[in-house]
Amino acid sequence: MANNKLWGGRFKGQSSHEMDEFASSIQFDYLMFNEDIQGSLAHAKMLGEKKIVSPKDYELIRDGLLSIQADYQNGSLQFDLANEDIHMNIEKILTDKIGKVAGKLHTARSRNDQVATNFHLYLKSKLLNVDKLLDNLKDVLLKLANDNIETIMPGYTHLQHAQPISFGHHLLAYYEMFNRDQERFTFNLKHTDISPLGAGAMAGTTFPIDLFLTAKELGFSKVYNNSIDAVSDRDFALEFLSNASILMMHLSRFCEELSLWMSYEFQFIELSDTYTTGSSIMPQKKNPDLVELIRGKTGRTYGDLNMLLVVMKGLPLAYNKDLQEDKEGVFDTVKTVESSLKLFTEMISTMKVNKTRMYQSTLKDFSNATELADYLAGKGMPFRDAHQLVGNLVYECIQKNVSLQNLPIDYLKNKSDLITEDVYDILKSEAAVSRRNSYGGTGFEQVKKQIQNKKK
């Protein structure tokens, strides 16, 4: 009995069901259904134009592919594990529909350049979507920053109160990170927007194809210069996973802060009911599940990146079946990134900011100590001496349970005759923020300027 696979000619025996199950990718690569149809339509059109197939055969193939697309949209299409992947499933269905002429579609093409083309098309559209989602997130951050230019909160180093800052400034730090993410994805798009179609199995083809035509038809701006590279390059996928990992890391840091800020100890923000959950045992609970999940899913994305790096390591040129393992991690990360960005953006646009609480937590925390040291240094005291003096003063205040701004003027003057009544103005949190007017600093004017620049 002959082997019934599309490539069965050279075989006498059959593969086992277990082998088919292990070797097939249709379980996940059906996600590239549309890209496969698109790629085949472009290839068939080019074969027709170059007279590699007759106009009549081209039309039969084209109409067959379009009707398969319609069947897919109706949900009436069935894929078979025995046909391995999306490419051969579609070819099989096409054969059932239009007969032997379907076999002409694969002229001057291999599944190696076919799958690479599909993967490029798939990722290209996803990169454009991620770019839009990042635009939305940046818009929301900018609006939130604008509403909070004058919201004062403690700035932290070592998770200890450091210096009072504008909450808007803190938010804009994340804006910068997401902006860099967007730039990285834009560069990633350059390496994805290249057509491998026409590379054949790995060496090109003897047919008089026009691979610039198919590239143009598919909306690619470039073609691969080397057919071996075309079928074995997965750098664009690795770049995506690595850019996604950095993006998820940024979201995860933000999530960590939101989770702290939502705690009883901080009470800086409250997330809306939509993005929080209750407890099955403790009736009072309101848990920030979404922020924890985004933080947690960052781990999946790192895993997906690591998986593909390991798959690619030491892989000889050109195509190897190992490359079939390139897709699931990318699909998984696309899903993670798309839903994380969307939900995160909605969540922060609906959160309540407790401005009073933020401000109050800068009043008793000695985060104005640098102001006093700067004040003394400004009046001529060497900064190191000023640092020492204020440090001692803070120590005494802790013993007396009093804040720097609540010390009587005589007490302060006794420490240094450089101190005069005007010291109380600079000890205010508002002053600590507004006076930090160096470029990119937290001063209200600086934050305002940054927001204006970004709006442009």
Ligand code: ARG
């Ligand atoms: N399903 C395969 C993949 O995802 C398609 C390419 C198969 N090519 C081959 N020569 N077996 O990589």
